[in-house]
Amino acid sequence: PDLVDSLRESLYPPLALIANLWQEVYHLPGNYPINHKVFIEHCHSSGQCQPTPLLLKYGVGDYNCLHQDIYGNLVFPLQVAVLLSVPRDDFTGGEFVVTEQRPRMQSRVEVLAPRQGEGIIFAVNQRPAQGRRGIYRVTMRHGDSRLHSGLRFTLGIIFHDAKSSGS
Numbered sequence: 001p002d003l004v005d006s007l008r009e010s011l012y013p014p015l016a017l018i019a020n021l022w023q024e025v026y027h028l029p030g031n032y033p034i035n036h037k038v039f040i041e042h043c044h045s046s047g048q049c050q051p052t053p054l055l056l057k058y059g060v061g062d063y064n065c066l067h068q069d070i071y072g073n074l075v076f077p078l079q080v081a082v083l084l085s086v087p088r089d090d091f092t093g094g095e096f097v098v099t100e101q102r103p104r105m106q107s108r109v110e111v112l113a114p115r116q117g118e119g120i121i122f123a124v125n126q127r128p129a130q131g132r133r134g135i136y137r138v139t140m141r142h143g144d145s146r147l148h149s150g151l152r153f154t155l156g157i158i159f160h161d162a163k164s165s166g167s
Helices: 002-025 036-045
Strands: 048-050 054-058 064-067 078-083 091-093 096-101 108-112 119-123 126-131 134-144 147-150 152-158
Touching: 002 036, 002 078, 002 126, 002 152, 036 048, 119 134
Parallel strands: none
Antiparallel strands: 054 152, 064 134, 078 119, 078 152, 091 147, 096 108, 096 134, 126 134
16 A cells, blocks of 8 residues: 555665664675665565565464564565554553574563554564674564454564565
8 A cells, every 4th residue: 555655665764774784784795775666676676576564463362473574585674563553442462572582592582562553663584782792693583472352453564575476
């Protein structure tokens, strides 16, 4: 939909600046273009032509296992989840969960409970972290805890397109 496409395009430029800083920190070549349409053209030329924004609906007992939204070789490192429902009025449970898998350490879990209309920006795959010996990569996964009552709707904005199921 146009509204989701507009959100994707307007949220992308400041996130591209962060993604480019991460590229520098990791000493990786190349930068993400600041214009989302240009980035999508790169996705399409790589065979990733399937749009990835999601409208997620959770009912009682539903949950989303910890995962990463990687849909091809070209992956934008940040994404956004926007809660569309009202906690406690529309649903209970269903908190957003993020895990950090740190090298040689136990995983760390964060449980987030946004309010209606709030967005969470999080790493798709890895994020930089400062350690005693410098910067290292922390592997990230996200999901949702079990919904106890009601219905919960979330908009997922992923900035890279995916390979189509026929590819």
